[in-house]
Amino acid sequence: MSSVSQTFMKLFRGSSGPDTIPAQGSQKLTRRSSGLGELTRTWESAENLCILDLGSTSPTNIRHFTEHGHRIYSEDLLTASTDPELLTKDELGVAVLDSRKFLADNLVYPAAHFDFILCWNLPDYLDESLVKPVVGRLWSVLKPGGMLLAFFHTRDAGPDSPCHRFHIVGADTLEMQKIVLRREARRGPTGAVHTAISDGFQLQRVFNNRHIENLFRDFASIKFFLARDNVREVLVVR
Amino acid sequence: MSTPASAVAQIGKSVFIKGELSGSEDLYVDGQVEGSIALKGNSLTVGPNGQVKASVDAKGVVVQGKLEGNIQASDRVDLRKSAIVTGDITAQRISIEEGAFLKGKVDIHRTDQK
Numbered sequence: 502m503s504s505v506s507q508t509f510m511k512l513f514r515g516s517s518g519p520d521t522i523p524a525q526g527s528q529k530l531t532r533r534s535s536g537l538g539e540l541t542r543t544w545e546s547a548e549n550l551c552i553l554d555l556g557s558t559s560p561t562n563i564r565h566f567t568e569h570g571h572r573i574y575s576e577d578l579l580t581a582s583t584d585p586e587l588l589t590k591d592e593l594g595v596a597v598l599d600s601r602k603f604l605a606d607n608l609v610y611p612a613a614h615f616d617f618i619l620c621w622n623l624p625d626y627l628d629e630s631l632v633k634p635v636v637g638r639l640w641s642v643l644k645p646g647g648m649l650l651a652f653f654h655t656r657d658a659g660p661d662s663p664c665h666r667f668h669i670v671g672a673d674t675l676e677m678q679k680i681v682l683r684r685e686a687r688r689g690p691t692g693a694v695h696t697a698i699s700d701g702f703q704l705q706r707v708f709n710n711r712h713i714e715n716l717f718r719d720f721a722s723i724k725f726f727l728a729r730d731n732v733r734e735v736l737v738v739r
Numbered sequence: 740m741s742t743p744a745s746a747v748a749q750i751g752k753s754v755f756i757k758g759e760l761s762g763s764e765d766l767y768v769d770g771q772v773e774g775s776i777a778l779k780g781n782s783l784t785v786g787p788n789g790q791v792k793a794s795v796d797a798k799g800v801v802v803q804g805k806l807e808g809n810i811q812a813s814d815r816v817d818l819r820k821s822a823i824v825t826g827d828i829t830a831q832r833i834s835i836e837e838g839a840f841l842k843g844k845v846d847i848h849r850t851d852q853k
Contacts (some may be wrong), residue, residue: 558835558839558840558841560834560835560836560837560839563833563835563841563845564835566845567833567845567846567847570847572844572845572846573844573845574843574844574845575841575842575843575844575845576842576843577840577842581842
């Protein structure tokens with residue numbers, strides 16, 4: 502698993518704007534999602550819901566929700582977490598990300614604002630220093646009774662599991678598309694052009710069931726769905 | 740990549756404007772604008788080099804470059820693949836190309852929702 506500084510070396514990015522793109526010509530895989538199926542049953546019977554999608558901007562998801570008359574908010578937290586200005590050191594001098602600054606710039610919404618939050622695989626790829634503060638903020642912006650969907654890899658998935666973006670293509674069907682980081686060319690002081698190339702976000706850790714329960718301990722209930730592709734889907738209710 | 744029609748007012752890529760921009764003709768921005776843009780009944784296009792930090796009120800909005808601010812469109816909003824938009828979008832219709840980046844809310848107001 503990569504450290505914060507290693508991640509930043511790999512990212513080699515500017516201070517603003519998105520640096521992630523779906524892999525060019527990457528194969529889109531489809532998967533059944535029991536968690537999504539359960540959410541769909543809820544939001545299809547409701548009107549004017551407020552939904553937060555924390556994955557990469559997905560035209561498919563935006564269309565899906567706006568066609569049903571819901572409001573959708575899109576915020577790519579994983580990309581936002583690569584902002585070099587977040588890099589700081591803790592009291593031991595270890596490189597960490599500044600969670601206060603991160604939450605000052607991101608997830609800035611009124612309390613109890615959302616009916617649903619689509620977290621996708623964010624906790625598995627988000628830097629350790631941000632995971633708990635982000636989940637705390639998600640609790641506060643979710644309405645009581647609101648639901649959050651997150652995916653967690655099992656240990657069998659392996660450390661090189663690629664980071665995907667998720668598009669909702671059916672009531673319980675998702676299309677998965679691998680995310681890679683944008684190649685970025687910069688001219689150095691000698692005039693030579695350097696190109697940073699990366700394979701994308703790396704799995705930061707594997708949560709076991711107990712870790713997941715602890716992570717969401719402030720929520721009212723938690724439900725696990727074990728999928729065939731070494732992923733546990735977790736549906737939590739505030 | 741689309742180019743502005745000759746009848747469209749243009750702000751070239753070397754131009755920087757700060758303040759309130761309003762008008763009654765279509766506008767193509769390939770430079771920098773900070774403030775607000777009001778083009779009721781007309782369209783705004785932010786070109787690939789455009790960097791707009793403004794609230795936008797127009798009939799139609801096409802973004803190829805960078806736009807930071809809320810967009811209120813009485814008709815439609817098109818985010819092209821190179822678009823980077825930070826702000827809330829309210830429109831009757833929206834089209835987002837694969838690769839576009841959006842941080843904000845999308846709220847579709849249909850005509851029958853008045």
